[in-house]
Amino acid sequence: MRLLGVELTRLRWRRAVLALLAAAVVIPAFVFGAIAWETRPVTSADLAQAQQMVEQERDRGYVRRSLERCLERPEEFGVIDTDDLQAACEEVVLPQVEWFLTRQPLDLEQQLDETGSAIPVVLFVLLLLAGATFVGADWTSGSMSNQLLFEPRRTQVWAAKAGALVLAAAAVAAIAQAAFWLGLASLVRARDLPAPDDVWAQLPGLIGRGVILVAGAALLGYSLTMLFRSTVATLGIVFAVAVAGTFVIAVLPLGGDNERWMVQTNLLAFVQNGTDYYNSQVSVTCVGDGTGQDCTGLRRLSLAGATAYLGTLLVASVALGLATFRGRDVP
Amino acid sequence: MNALVIETRGLRKEFSSRRGGLRVAVDDLDLAVPAGGVHGFLGPNGSGKTTTIRMLLGLARATAGSMRLFGTEVPGRLPEVAERVGAVVESPKFAPHFTGHQNLTLLARTIGAGSDRVDAALETVRLTGRERDRYKAYSLGMKQRLAIAATLLKDPDLLILDEPTNGLDPAGIREIRDTIRDLGASGVTVLLSSHILAEVQQVCTSATIIGNGRMLASGTVEDLLSTSGTTYRVRVADPAAAHRHLEAAGFTVSVGDHGLVIEGSRPPQDITRTLAEQGLWLAELTPIRVDLETFFLDLTRDETLGASR
Numbered sequence: 242m243r244l245l246g247v248e249l250t251r252l253r254w255r256r257a258v259l260a261l262l263a264a265a266v267v268i269p270a271f272v273f274g275a276i277a278w279e280t281r282p283v284t285s286a287d288l289a290q291a292q293q294m295v296e297q298e299r300d301r302g303y304v305r306r307s308l309e310r311c312l313e314r315p316e317e318f319g320v321i322d323t324d325d326l327q328a329a330c331e332e333v334v335l336p337q338v339e340w341f342l343t344r345q346p347l348d349l350e351q352q353l354d355e356t357g358s359a360i361p362v363v364l365f366v367l368l369l370l371a372g373a374t375f376v377g378a379d380w381t382s383g384s385m386s387n388q389l390l391f392e393p394r395r396t397q398v399w400a401a402k403a404g405a406l407v408l409a410a411a412a413v414a415a416i417a418q419a420a421f422w423l424g425l426a427s428l429v430r431a432r433d434l435p436a437p438d439d440v441w442a443q444l445p446g447l448i449g450r451g452v453i454l455v456a457g458a459a460l461l462g463y464s465l466t467m468l469f470r471s472t473v474a475t476l477g478i479v480f481a482v483a484v485a486g487t488f489v490i491a492v493l494p495l496g497g498d499n500e501r502w503m504v505q506t507n508l509l510a511f512v513q514n515g516t517d518y519y520n521s522q523v524s525v526t527c528v529g530d531g532t533g534q535d536c537t538g539l540r541r542l543s544l545a546g547a548t549a550y551l552g553t554l555l556v557a558s559v560a561l562g563l564a565t566f567r568g569r570d571v572p
Numbered sequence: 573m574n575a576l577v578i579e580t581r582g583l584r585k586e587f588s589s590r591r592g593g594l595r596v597a598v599d600d601l602d603l604a605v606p607a608g609g610v611h612g613f614l615g616p617n618g619s620g621k622t623t624t625i626r627m628l629l630g631l632a633r634a635t636a637g638s639m640r641l642f643g644t645e646v647p648g649r650l651p652e653v654a655e656r657v658g659a660v661v662e663s664p665k666f667a668p669h670f671t672g673h674q675n676l677t678l679l680a681r682t683i684g685a686g687s688d689r690v691d692a693a694l695e696t697v698r699l700t701g702r703e704r705d706r707y708k709a710y711s712l713g714m715k716q717r718l719a720i721a722a723t724l725l726k727d728p729d730l731l732i733l734d735e736p737t738n739g740l741d742p743a744g745i746r747e748i749r750d751t752i753r754d755l756g757a758s759g760v761t762v763l764l765s766s767h768i769l770a771e772v773q774q775v776c777t778s779a780t781i782i783g784n785g786r787m788l789a790s791g792t793v794e795d796l797l798s799t800s801g802t803t804y805r806v807r808v809a810d811p812a813a814a815h816r817h818l819e820a821a822g823f824t825v826s827v828g829d830h831g832l833v834i835e836g837s838r839p840p841q842d843i844t845r846t847l848a849e850q851g852l853w854l855a856e857l858t859p860i861r862v863d864l865e866t867f868f869l870d871l872t873r874d875e876t877l878g879a880s881r
Contacts, residue, residue, distance in 0.1 A: 378667060384675075393647070393651050570633060
């Protein structure tokens, strides 16, 4: 526990890590602000402006000509069987106020599908950087050897640093996500909008998986840097895997299931409690014959499958990082 | 006989080169440092001093051999004795963006020491007043002093100092030298690795000299110097006659700046008798003491040449 306290203090004093942790809170807050602004209720000023635009549009020649044509040939405009042709054509042809009020009200279900997945992925990247930066500085400055002169038990040193990072990452991810959703919930209540019960039921799972993912990202960045002993090397490897790995997996003979083995698909499946992907072979070769054969190529990647995939990557990097730190000479 | 604080047996360290070959940094080294006093650890650049120290401290793994600190096998049981060992290895290594105080605080907390120990250590090395400055803003001498302060956090029984006066001004060097001497006198065992041999000779009671990873000599400084024989300077009224008669008597004689220089292991009364029998009376017979630097250079000349070949 003493070592864990030391590493938490070290983390608190490391400015680059603090900046990344702050960004992990500020970015969701910024996204929340953007959503709140984009979905703000229609004001009387908005209505007045829309009304003004409607009147401007109604005065235009092509609108008047369209109205005249509708009155002459209403069937071309879909106006049939009406007692009041004038009113029916005006409704179809003339601009309406609603056309100029394009803002959609806040939809929690939509946010759950879109932003709810994006925020953990953004935090994943930030905390991966934080994990790499935190310990990369120890290797760059050479202070790792100084620390080992005071605590030579390398496994404990490794675990204390990892523990501090995981705790910090989990706390930041929990706070950032909880604040984001609490903020949206407050907006929904303040604007008197509907909030389906199933949305609230899904939130704890979404936030929990986000916390695990972000803590895992910090641990991954840390482990890789303990392996390569350089922040730059770690980031280079991660970038190379992200870019080159996608191309390599795309050309491997995986029976058309290549998308299932891509990191981003598994990240999405983990965050979203499973996701759909396409089997490219089925899509190309299948011919619908009316027998109920699936020709869409749509496949399901479950949460368990994604957890096994990401967990294997994490455990492998942790094992390699720890074994290397225990066995190699420290400069 | 004093117990050994540091003991290595058949210590060996190999590094694999990128071309697939092996480079032996330390070769079958038996090192024995008794408790108390200051022990010099000398050798040319690349002779294996720092590698040996790093192996003792668990920073590098030995390829073969055994090591003990305070009789405890290391690195296997290093945690049992780590709190008794303070060390500065090569250049000081701290987090550059932390202040000196922050750097020491983290190390102190690692061993459960309080901030009072940090303040005391900073005061001892005269960094009080600059402890809130970032480490990267320190001069080389201040960094060196901070490294020494870090070793004092543990209140160690063994202090391993690898070039501790690098970058210090003359006053700082003297201060560190006095500190080392005081620590040695107070019962702390100091292993001092340094290139400044005059400094080592002033503070060390014993020394080990290594070259190309192998032990070349070890013992008390006095014993080491006595093994190199004694040289005498002789002045007489007729140096040419004295030169001739001394050589005839079997002495090795050369002409120096201030008289004849006689080398050999024979006692000085033989010189006096030989000259007196020829009616040559001595105006001066002075033993010329070999210093540690001369001894070291003589001893390591072949090793250095071998390494450079």
